[in-house]
Amino acid sequence: MQEKAARVGFDWPDISGIREKLAEEIAELEGAWAASDPSAIREEVGDVLFTLVNFARTIGLDAEGALRSANEKFYRRFAFMERRAERDGRNLSEMSLDELEELWQLAKTEAA
Numbered sequence: 001m002q003e004k005a006a007r008v009g010f011d012w013p014d015i016s017g018i019r020e021k022l023a024e025e026i027a028e029l030e031g032a033w034a035a036s037d038p039s040a041i042r043e044e045v046g047d048v049l050f051t052l053v054n055f056a057r058t059i060g061l062d063a064e065g066a067l068r069s070a071n072e073k074f075y076r077r078f079a080f081m082e083r084r085a086e087r088d089g090r091n092l093s094e095m096s097l098d099e100l101e102e103l104w105q106l107a108k109t110e111a112a
Helices: 002-007 015-034 040-058 061-086 097-110
Strands: none
Touching: 002 040, 015 040, 015 097, 061 097
16 A cells, blocks of 8 residues: 555655654554553554555565564564473473573573
């Protein structure tokens, strides 16, 4: 949709406009969150995602591919955490947030 709109000239003249729009959408999401309005939160999350996809498109990135890579990276790191906890005779669900964060930081260096 965004590419179609851009082809007819309905696009930001430069990346700064998209960055401003993203900040605006995040502020609107924060407002919806503060109001505890599930419908508005859903709408604003969608707007943030839509704007991020537009940002990626504008700078020549495949947003879906970038998200897929991020998911794969998270999977590797979380699997590392599970293996490390199991190796130590622990279960992630029994660990404190501080312990989980320590494992996460270790995973970032060892499981990249």
